[in-house]
Amino acid sequence: MTAWKGAFPMTTLETLRNIFERYKTIAVYGMSRDPGKAAQWVPSFLQSKGYGIIPINPHAESIIGRKAYRRLEDVKEHIEILEVFRPSEQVPGVVREAVERRQKKGDVYVIWLQSGIRSDEARKLAEGADILFVEDRCMYVEFRRIFLHED
Numbered sequence: 001m002t003a004w005k006g007a008f009p010m011t012t013l014e015t016l017r018n019i020f021e022r023y024k025t026i027a028v029y030g031m032s033r034d035p036g037k038a039a040q041w042v043p044s045f046l047q048s049k050g051y052g053i054i055p056i057n058p059h060a061e062s063i064i065g066r067k068a069y070r071r072l073e074d075v076k077e078h079i080e081i082l083e084v085f086r087p088s089e090q091v092p093g094v095v096r097e098a099v100e101r102r103q104k105k106g107d108v109y110v111i112w113l114q115s116g117i118r119s120d121e122a123r124k125l126a127e128g129a130d131i132l133f134v135e136d137r138c139m140y141v142e143f144r145r146i147f148l149h150e151d
Contacts, residue, residue: 017146019110019132023080024051026139027108029072029094030085031055031063038114039085040064042140049143054079072097081110083139084117091119099129114138 026046031053032039044064047053054077055068062068069075072082072094082098084091095111102108111126113119113135126133 026081027054027079028083029056031057033060079107083112085114088117091122095122095125
């Protein structure tokens with residue numbers, strides 16, 4: 001599967017719906033071992049909706065029954081979406097890793113930053129590598145709003 005070409009306004013529901021419908025494998029950078037944190041219950045919810053979840057956490061062997069990887073470059077599976085649960089100041093480094101991976105392996109089509117996480121530098125890096133970029137949005141909230149028609 002290849003990424004979309006061209007710019008897409010990330011605020012449109014149609015674009016977000018297309019991301020959810022087209023891509024089914026989500027690597028979660030910064031996935032938590034704590035079920036009380038959004039960095040675990042958001043990916044758990046998505047897994048319950050049929051998405052393949054790949055945890056990335058250097059301090060865990062497995063999370064939600066899935067093998068956890070120490071680093072993005074260690075992930076053997078094909079990644080379509082990279083969901084990021086890291087502080088905004090760390091995001092450019094994460095995106096550089098994703099761009100490098102895309103150049104080597106040809107995957108990572110979407111980078112999605114969780115609510116409260118933003119980075120203009122990361123956006124420029126992602127878009128320069130033809131990776132769709134969503135920031136400051138919760139995948140749980142957006143999925144429910146689009147498919148379950150909840151506000």
